[in-house]
Amino acid sequence: MSMLQVLGLVAGVMFGIGAIAAIVRIVRGPTMLDRALATDVVLAIAMCALAAEMAINRHTDTLVVLLVLALFAIVGSIAIARFIGKEDEHGRR
Amino acid sequence: MDVGELLVGALILLSGFLSMAAGIGALRFPDVLSRLHAATKPQVLGLAVVLLSIVLRVPSWGVVSTIVLIMTFQLLTQPMTAHMLGRASYRSDSLRRDLLIRDDLGRDVDER
Numbered sequence: 676m677s678m679l680q681v682l683g684l685v686a687g688v689m690f691g692i693g694a695i696a697a698i699v700r701i702v703r704g705p706t707m708l709d710r711a712l713a714t715d716v717v718l719a720i721a722m723c724a725l726a727a728e729m730a731i732n733r734h735t736d737t738l739v740v741l742l743v744l745a746l747f748a749i750v751g752s753i754a755i756a757r758f759i760g761k762e763d764e765h766g767r768r
Numbered sequence: 769m770d771v772g773e774l775l776v777g778a779l780i781l782l783s784g785f786l787s788m789a790a791g792i793g794a795l796r797f798p799d800v801l802s803r804l805h806a807a808t809k810p811q812v813l814g815l816a817v818v819l820l821s822i823v824l825r826v827p828s829w830g831v832v833s834t835i836v837l838i839m840t841f842q843l844l845t846q847p848m849t850a851h852m853l854g855r856a857s858y859r860s861d862s863l864r865r866d867l868l869i870r871d872d873l874g875r876d877v878d879e880r
Contacts, residue, residue, distance in 0.1 A: 682777035682778075686781050686783065686784030689784030689785055690787050692788045692791060692792070693784075693787040693788040693789070693790055693791030693792065693810070694791060695791065696792050696794065697790070697794050699795055700791075700803075706857075706860075706862045708800050708856055708857045708862055712794065715807060715811070715849060716790050716794050716807045719787070719790070719811040719814065719815065720787040720790070720791065720810060722815055723783045723810055723815055724787075726818040726822055727818050729822050729825075729826075730822045733825050733826060734826070735822070735830075738822075738831065738835070738838070742838050742841070745838045745841040745842045746845070748845060748846075749846075749848060749849050752852065753852050755856075756849075756855065756856040759856045759860050
């Protein structure tokens with residue numbers, strides 16, 4: 676087992692801790708915005724972990740997945756944010 | 769074990785640390801705005817350093833151009849997401865006003 680694989684294992688544990696903490700926030704999150712934000716965090720950590728795996732194993736097979744995620748990660752959160760904003764404006768009037 | 773591999777390992781570790789900090793910050797900070805502050809770190813810097821490590825490991829023009837595209841899209845979309853979430857959290861009053869030091873937006877929102 677090479678040095679880089681050991682470092683990758685340590686980084687993998689860190690990715691795991693971050694993802695689990697964000698998932699706990701998705702479960703507990705008091706508002707819908709907290710859940711949308713924590714979902715974004717999980718997605719960002721997944722992108723970082725995919726990229727780290729590519730760097731360690733020296734291939735570029737999942738680079739396209741990162742490209743698509745970077746393009747479309749915006750859709751869910753903005754839909755939720757717009758929906759909540761509209762609902763609030765109607766509620767306040 | 770040469771210098772390049774060490775650099776790649778350090779970059780991956782930095783990305784892992786930022787991801788862990790974002791998860792823990794999203795879990796432990798008190799309201800949406802402060803969680804936004806923690807959550808936006810791995811989305812930009814964490815991804816940037818780990819993409820740089822891919823460039824160091826697989827240095828070819830195809831990889832570099834794809835990575836520039838990925839980082840461009842990420843830098844375009846993630847600030848928009850953070851902005852929309854912060855705006856929605858302010859306007860739906862799901863923030864703790866006792867934690868704010870200054871509130872520059874409140875006057876503009878009240879005038880409408």
